[in-house]
Amino acid sequence: MEIIKKQSGAAFTIKKGQLLKVIDPQGEQVSDMVLFNAGDKREKISSGKTLDFEENILITKGDFLWSNRSNKMMEILEDTNGRNDFLLAPCSPETFKIMYKNDKYHPSCFENLYTNLAKFDIEPDDIPTAFNIFMNVQFDLNGKISVDPPLSKAGDYVLMEAKMDLIVGLTACSAEDSNGGSFKPIHYEILN
Amino acid sequence: MEIIKKQSGAAFTIKKGQLLKVIDPQGEQVSDMVLFNAGDKREKISSGKTLDFEENILITKGDFLWSNRSNKMMEILEDTNGRNDFLLAPCSPETFKIMYKNDKYHPSCFENLYTNLAKFDIEPDDIPTAFNIFMNVQFDLNGKISVDPPLSKAGDYVLMEAKMDLIVGLTACSAEDSNGGSFKPIHYEILN
Secondary structure (H helix, E strand, O other): EEEEEOOOOEEEOOOOOOOEEEEEEEEOOOOEEEEEEEOOOOOOOHHHHHHHHHHHHOOOOOOEEEEEOOOOOOOOEEOOOOEEEEOOOOOHHHHHHHHOOOOOOOOOOOHHHHHHHHHHHHOHHOOOOOEEEEEEEEEOOOEEEEEOOOOOOOOOEEEEEEEEEOOOOOOOOOOOOHHHHOOOOEEEEEEO | EEEOOOOOOOEEEOOOOOOEEEEEEOOOOOOOEEEEEEOOOEEEEEEHHHHHHHHHHHOOOOOOOEEEOEEEEEEEEEOOOOOOOOOOOOOOOHHHHHHOOOOOOOHHHHHHHHHHHHHHOHHHHHHHOOOOOOOOOEOOOOEEEEEEOOOOOOOEEEEEOOOEEEEEEOOOOOOOHHHOOOOOOEEEEEEE
């Protein structure tokens, strides 16, 4: 079991066929995940392709996470909470400036992704819209979005199977609104 | 007035402050649009940043199109139809293989974008999720997506102001389901 401390991130590789389990150990904590083909980093997770092929905004058990080249990257085998977001980009320094009116330094998923992914020669501009595990983005039929506290309880998890060799970036999200106002760790396990 | 013939595309530059008018001359025709910072092509239009900052899935008059670096690329000044999509990636050869069960060659927005953008040294892997003008993607509160015929009538248009110098890729969409089963041209004008 690996621990991502609050408001931080991790990056690692997993092989095709291995399982990744992402756990919310305390409840109400989001984890942003990005994926890259380990053999060619220009292939990466795509919100636009995933929502199109799965014909749903809400991605959960039974769905695949697809790449910009229309290949399957992950299959979601289990999802004990069942609410994730794939609409919104990772929180970044500008998120806090523009949406929180906070000009001071603030940790962000964007920084935690690119600093951890730098060891794989992945740069900030390479970071796509993340699959935001446990994130509770509600929307109405007029399209209005609200970022609500996660519905996840302590111990909820998402279990995924890699469909290709992958570089994974994963965070314990740093944004107040996304996490019910407090910051908690995320746990993950790689299973064979 | 420039004409994009049915199932084709175009790419061009516009300067900060210029206006781009995208017109559906016959009605029920989608136009996929991608944007790149003309001074640094690694900055590009971002669905995830736009939906986040505008707090809405449905982007229309009064909204901005934002980049992956959290800068404003376009402001939507007018939108006579009012329904556009920013969820789904451009149709690609794989769209027709996977969703239409069609293994033969089929024109696609993805091909029409990257072939036209090649003169700016933009490669297929650089193409992001497009802002799909006039595209009528309906969704319910369970997230279920359906691609319905456009609501646009002959002469409907979207007028946008460039907030930076831009490279623009624009199509007359090639997918049957997105265009009510037939393919029509798209017109555009650059206004000073």
